[in-house]
Amino acid sequence: MHIENINPLAAAKLSKKHILGIEGMPIPEITSLIERANYFAEKPKDTFSDILADHTVLNIFFENSTRTKVSFELAAKRLGASVVNISISGSSVKKGETLIDTATTLNAMQPDILVIRHHSSGAPLLLSQHVDAAVINAGDGRHEHPTQALLDALTIKRSLGRIAGLKIAICGDINNSRVARSNMYLLSALGADVRFVSPSTLVSPFFSDMGIPVYTNMEQGIAGCEIVMILRLQTERMEGKEAPSQHEYFQLFGLDSCKLQKAARNALIMHPGPMNRGVEIDSKIADDNNKSLIRTQVELGVATRMACLEAVAGVKL
Amino acid sequence: MLRSSGWGKTLNRTLLKNGRIICPSENLDIIGDLIIEKDKIAYVGKEQPQSNVADTIIECNGCIIMPGAIDMRVQSADPGTEHLESLSDLLSAAGNAGITQLVSLPATSPVVDSAVMIDSLRLRASGCKGALFHLYGAMTQALDNKNMAELGMMAKAGAVGFANSLKSVEDSLLMRRIMTYSKMLNKPVIHHCADPYLSNEADMNESETAIRLGLHGVPSIAETIILERDLNLVALTGCRYHAAHVSTASSVEALRRAKNKGLQVTADTSPAYFLLNDKAAGDYDTAFRLDPPLRDEKDRLAIIEAIKDGTIDVIASDHHPIEMDKKMLPFGQAASGAAGVETLLPLAFSLYFTSDMSLSKIINALSVAPAKAISLTIPRLAKGEQANITIINLSSSSVIRGANFISQSQITPFEHYLIDSKIVGCFVNGVSMTN
Numbered sequence: 091m092h093i094e095n096i097n098p099l100a101a102a103k104l105s106k107k108h109i110l111g112i113e114g115m116p117i118p119e120i121t122s123l124i125e126r127a128n129y130f131a132e133k134p135k136d137t138f139s140d141i142l143a144d145h146t147v148l149n150i151f152f153e154n155s156t157r158t159k160v161s162f163e164l165a166a167k168r169l170g171a172s173v174v175n176i177s178i179s180g181s182s183v184k185k186g187e188t189l190i191d192t193a194t195t196l197n198a199m200q201p202d203i204l205v206i207r208h209h210s211s212g213a214p215l216l217l218s219q220h221v222d223a224a225v226i227n228a229g230d231g232r233h234e235h236p237t238q239a240l241l242d243a244l245t246i247k248r249s250l251g252r253i254a255g256l257k258i259a260i261c262g263d264i265n266n267s268r269v270a271r272s273n274m275y276l277l278s279a280l281g282a283d284v285r286f287v288s289p290s291t292l293v294s295p296f297f298s299d300m301g302i303p304v305y306t307n308m309e310q311g312i313a314g315c316e317i318v319m320i321l322r323l324q325t326e327r328m329e330g331k332e333a334p335s336q337h338e339y340f341q342l343f344g345l346d347s348c349k350l351q352k353a354a355r356n357a358l359i360m361h362p363g364p365m366n367r368g369v370e371i372d373s374k375i376a377d378d379n380n381k382s383l384i385r386t387q388v389e390l391g392v393a394t395r396m397a398c399l400e401a402v403a404g405v406k407l
Numbered sequence: 408m409l410r411s412s413g414w415g416k417t418l419n420r421t422l423l424k425n426g427r428i429i430c431p432s433e434n435l436d437i438i439g440d441l442i443i444e445k446d447k448i449a450y451v452g453k454e455q456p457q458s459n460v461a462d463t464i465i466e467c468n469g470c471i472i473m474p475g476a477i478d479m480r481v482q483s484a485d486p487g488t489e490h491l492e493s494l495s496d497l498l499s500a501a502g503n504a505g506i507t508q509l510v511s512l513p514a515t516s517p518v519v520d521s522a523v524m525i526d527s528l529r530l531r532a533s534g535c536k537g538a539l540f541h542l543y544g545a546m547t548q549a550l551d552n553k554n555m556a557e558l559g560m561m562a563k564a565g566a567v568g569f570a571n572s573l574k575s576v577e578d579s580l581l582m583r584r585i586m587t588y589s590k591m592l593n594k595p596v597i598h599h600c601a602d603p604y605l606s607n608e609a610d611m612n613e614s615e616t617a618i619r620l621g622l623h624g625v626p627s628i629a630e631t632i633i634l635e636r637d638l639n640l641v642a643l644t645g646c647r648y649h650a651a652h653v654s655t656a657s658s659v660e661a662l663r664r665a666k667n668k669g670l671q672v673t674a675d676t677s678p679a680y681f682l683l684n685d686k687a688a689g690d691y692d693t694a695f696r697l698d699p700p701l702r703d704e705k706d707r708l709a710i711i712e713a714i715k716d717g718t719i720d721v722i723a724s725d726h727h728p729i730e731m732d733k734k735m736l737p738f739g740q741a742a743s744g745a746a747g748v749e750t751l752l753p754l755a756f757s758l759y760f761t762s763d764m765s766l767s768k769i770i771n772a773l774s775v776a777p778a779k780a781i782s783l784t785i786p787r788l789a790k791g792e793q794a795n796i797t798i799i800n801l802s803s804s805s806v807i808r809g810a811n812f813i814s815q816s817q818i819t820p821f822e823h824y825l826i827d828s829k830i831v832g833c834f835v836n837g838v839s840m841t842n
Binding site: 289290291306329330331332333334335337338341342 | 547548553554555556557558559560584587588590591
């Protein structure tokens with residue numbers, strides 16, 4: 091995974107102004123973001139407070155979030171930036187303003203970086219076309235969540251020392267997951283053997299056409315996998331809609347010790363959070379620090395977002 | 408003719424002597440003998456010269472020996488209205504009528520929509536003498552046609568497929584999800600097709616008879632519209648699909664096209680739709696109130712052709728016990744449905760006499776085809792196979808009388824109907840079921 095010309099001592103260099111998704115991102119850029127994040131993770135947290143000292147970061151969250159919003163806020167503050175958080179409840183969107191109007195208004199205040207989460211797929215791209223600031227996608231609808239995939243890759247790399255060649259099962263509501271899509275692009279690009287495991291109603295057969303094997307049997311899907319990544323399920327999808335019930339989902343697709351035995355010995359568990367305990371994952375596994383990387387994922391989220399903020403701040407086009 | 412050692416007693420060796428043995432799955436049609444030893448078939452072939460090969464001999468001269476009939480469409484009244492027909496009565500009546508296995512629909516009270524219901528009914532059936540019992544699980548919770556039921560749990564508990572009630576799943580997205588999920592579980596979806604808007608308040612088929620009687624009619628395309636939608640969803644999802652009690656010429660056309668395209672589609676019909684037409688309801692006799700309703704004569708003829716050419720795979724009874732007080736009402740207020748298990752075989756074999764249909768075709772539609780549609784073991788008359796066998800005499804004329812049924816469910820649209828065949832023997836895992 092070490093590629094020539096990657097220097098973790100300097101900001102990752104991006105060829106584009108924004109980080110809107112992993113799809114199409116050149117592998118050296120992905121790798122340098124991860125390496126730089128790894129570098130940040132290893133240093134004391136107050137070491138870099140001058141990097142974005144003269145920058146303003148706006149966190150615009152059109153959808154509820156705790157961990158991602160706090161993670162971006164901490165990342166920006168650790169780099170010395172001024173941070174303003176805007177949440178949907180306080181925004182003018184409620185008063186009928188369109189996304190483009192909001193973008194124009196915000197642009198007039200000359201922020202340097204906009205971090206946006208939006209419930210509509212493609213909203214960050216639309217916003218990026220109407221502002222001067224760099225835009226980082228903090229999750230858009232069912233499309234992408236690039237910083238989550240980057241922090242997941244960093245977590246795997248730091249835990250197992252590599253990504254290439256690993257068998258990684260991403261399990262759960264694939265159709266509705268931006269995390270699944272970003273990880274599909276990123277982990278495959280870095281040489282992992284990625285597969286999806288999901289009830290047939292929650293995973294489109296088109297994913298197979300895109301080259302990702304799809305399993306509708308949990309035991310078969312996670313067999314021999316070194317990483318089992320469990321995705322969050324929206325419980326309202328499981329009341330007779332995409333799945334019959336939470337009870338049946340847990341029986342067939344919830345990760346418990348019995349099913350986990352099919353995975354590789356010492357397989358590690360990941361989850362982007364927030365978890366539905368007893369629905370997609372058994373608490374015993376989620377809380378087992380020998381198996382679960384869930385807390386590490388959250389921890390490394392800040393360093394990863396520092397690398398991303400620094401990288402887009404440095405792009406001069 | 409029958410010299411058995413008694414009703415229900417396990418026989419060590421029983422010789423079915425000198426019958427016409429027809430087995431579509433073995434491509435067999437011979438005059439010969441069949442020996443049952445305990446629960447298995449020990450011999451099938453030419454006539455045995457010695458008569459001491461068995462302790463019980465059943466003379467089958469002039470009778471057909473066929474693989475045990477399977478009735479894949481039966482609504483049990485138990486639980487819910489078991490006073491009308493208990494599970495035990497149903498299985499016993501079916502066994503006596505030559506049916507070795509039956510599949511029960513989920514519209515009981517409570518509805519069969521959970522693994523617990525499947526477990527409990529299978530356990531009860533295992534203690535009953537008679538036909539072997541299988542179950543469909545409900546597609547939706549309490550058959551609400553809104554929320555998918557726990558199909559995975561029911562499949563694990565032994566549901567052979569998933570069915571709805573006599574109301575079609577109207578929501579195409581829900582139907583897509585049910586099909587997609589059923590495909591994952593490798594179970595078929597069995598659907599009663601009727602457009603809910605076109606069939607709303609309908610009393611009978613839309614026809615001159617309906618106009619004359621002043622009853623609300625439903626056009627035959629109400630069935631086809633939902634069937635066509637389903638067939639498109641089958642093409643999308645790859646699900647195994649079975650169209651229940653097909654009754655119209657246009658549905659037959661739709662099925663034919665789907666089968667030609669190679670879709671995994673099967674279909675059944677029941678005797679009412681190939682022996683009767685909507686004119687039978689001409690004097691408001693509520694025994695003829697069925698769902699789907701009796702159709703036009705051209706529909707009836709199309710159904711016969713469809714059985715002949717295999718477009719309709721299965722003949723099932725569509726047995727549906729109805730309380731007498733729900734039939735003793737004006738036609739428009741009466742409940743739909745009628746008894747069927749005790750008349751299924753003689754009525755199916757009437758196609759041999761009236762429509763020039765081959766015995767092999769009829770036997771296939773009553774045994775092999777239903778087994779294939781819902782993935783039961785394919786019935787075979789061959790050495791080593793389970794001894795599930797039906798024996799029918801094709802030269803015994805009688806008249807159907809509901810009052811003679813074993814079951815208390817005695818309302819039939821075939822009251823006084825002349826039949827030319829009679830069940831003379833039925834073995835379920837080697838045990839004789841006939842009185």
